Amino acid sequence: MPIQPRLKQLPAVAALLMLALLVWIQIQYPPAFAAARQLVFDAYIAASPASPDAPISVVSIDETSLARHGPWPWPESRLAALIDELRALGAAMVGLALIPTTEHVRSEIDTALPDLGAMAGCAGSRCWFRWVKRSIHRSSPSFCGSHSGIRASGIAFGETRIGVHSGEVIVGNFGGSRHLDYRAFGDPINTAARLETANKVFGTRLILSAATLEQCPSPPATRPIGELLLKGKTRPVSSFTPLTDLDSESGLAEAYARAYGAMAHADDTALTLLEACSARFPADTLTQFHLQRFRTGSTGVIFAL
Numbered sequence: 671m672p673i674q675p676r677l678k679q680l681p682a683v684a685a686l687l688m689l690a691l692l693v694w695i696q697i698q699y700p701p702a703f704a705a706a707r708q709l710v711f712d713a714y715i716a717a718s719p720a721s722p723d724a725p726i727s728v729v730s731i732d733e734t735s736l737a738r739h740g741p742w743p744w745p746e747s748r749l750a751a752l753i754d755e756l757r758a759l760g761a762a763m764v765g766l767a768l769i770p771t772t773e774h775v776r777s778e779i780d781t782a783l784p785d786l787g788a789m790a791g792c793a794g795s796r797c798w799f800r801w802v803k804r805s806i807h808r809s810s811p812s813f814c815g816s817h818s819g820i821r822a823s824g825i826a827f828g829e830t831r832i833g834v835h836s837g838e839v840i841v842g843n844f845g846g847s848r849h850l851d852y853r854a855f856g857d858p859i860n861t862a863a864r865l866e867t868a869n870k871v872f873g874t875r876l877i878l879s880a881a882t883l884e885q886c887p888s889p890p891a892t893r894p895i896g897e898l899l900l901k902g903k904t905r906p907v908s909s910f911t912p913l914t915d916l917d918s919e920s921g922l923a924e925a926y927a928r929a930y931g932a933m934a935h936a937d938d939t940a941l942t943l944l945e946a947c948s949a950r951f952p953a954d955t956l957t958q959f960h961l962q963r964f965r966t967g968s969t970g971v972i973f974a975l
Contacts, residue, residue, distance in 0.1 A: 708853075729756070749843060753850070765844045833865025835879040835907070861907060864900040868909070868975055873955025880908035891918070893926055895956065899974040906972050911956070922951050933960065934971045940964060 695706075731742070739748065753764050839856030858881075865877040872895060883889045891913040897906035917923045925947040932940035944961040951957060963973065 727761075750850075753843075763844075765842050829875055831866050831869035831874075832876045833862045833868065834877070834882050835862040835865060836882040836885055837861070860902070861900065864903075864975075865898075865907070865909060868895075868898060868900070871975060872911070872959050874911045876912055878910045878912070880910070883910060891923075893917075893923060893956075894930055894971070896960075897972040899972065901975065920951070922947075922954060925950060926954070926957060929957070929960070930971065933964075933969070936969060940969075 736742065744752075756764050835858050837856065837858030839854050839858050841852075841854040843850050843852050861879065865879060869875060869877055874895070877895065878892065883892065892910035893913055895909040895911055898909050899906050913923050925943075929940060929943035929947050931937075932943050941961075941964045944957060944964055947954070947957045948961050
């Protein structure tokens with residue numbers, strides 16, 4: 671085959687390879703594909719901002735509407751009917767957002783923490799995690815206590831890591847009748863994702879920020895991890911991980927608290943206390959992390975990830 675025709679086929683071959691790669695990513699890593707799609711869309715909107723030729727209107731769902739149609743969140747059928755009616759009135763784009771009261775936020779956080787702890791302790795692979803989300807009741811001890819037996823039976827039952835942070839975000843259904851997507855926008859979402867990833871570094875399963883704990887009417891028992899300088903952040907995030915009853919009964923909570931206090935106050939005994947805590951509790955990954963930091967010359971409780 672002549673060289674010239676072959677060169678003409680290169681764009682088509684490259685396009686097919688790119689399409690195959692995108693299909694493979696969509697199948698193997700759906701969240702990554704969705705995140706990439708949203709980034710591309712956001713970049714497009716930022717590069718070519720629309721100039722609306724019609725005013726932007728805010729429609730408030732008041733107490734009268736809630737009393738007539740039921741409490742929020744409304745079912746998707748009612749939301750779809752609402753969007754269709756707004757479109758019939760001439761709306762080009764519709765976004766739904768709920769602005770809760772401070773009391774509502776605190777109540778939701780306090781109620782959700784037991785569920786998060788349960789899932790962090792027993793949830794596993796992607797398939798199992800979806801089943802847990804549908805089936806598990808609040809802090810189900812029977813399910814959480816069975817994960818060791820599931821692993822022993824040969825099922826690849828892993829661990830789910832969770833990051834929890836609080837702040838103001840925009841959350842709602844955005845789009846129209848052809849495409850409706852429930853999305854959330856805001857810096858707290860990125861911070862929560864960074865905390866979730868940080869679990870891998872510390873060997874923990876659940877990390878809570880101080881911003882979340884401060885809003886809990888009855889916060890859980892925790893121990894501090896440190897002041898984390900997360901990627902893309904300029905201010906450290908005070909981070910904590912829950913304590914179990916065994917942590918308190920075994921003396922780990924007390925030994926770690928002494929070592930952390932020495933680290934926070936730049937006390938010369940910090941390394942000695944960390945070594946003592948490590949000797950008593952060699953399986954505690956958080957103690958091992960700080961001990962390794964101090965042995966390599968690091969000090970204090972503010973550090974970058």
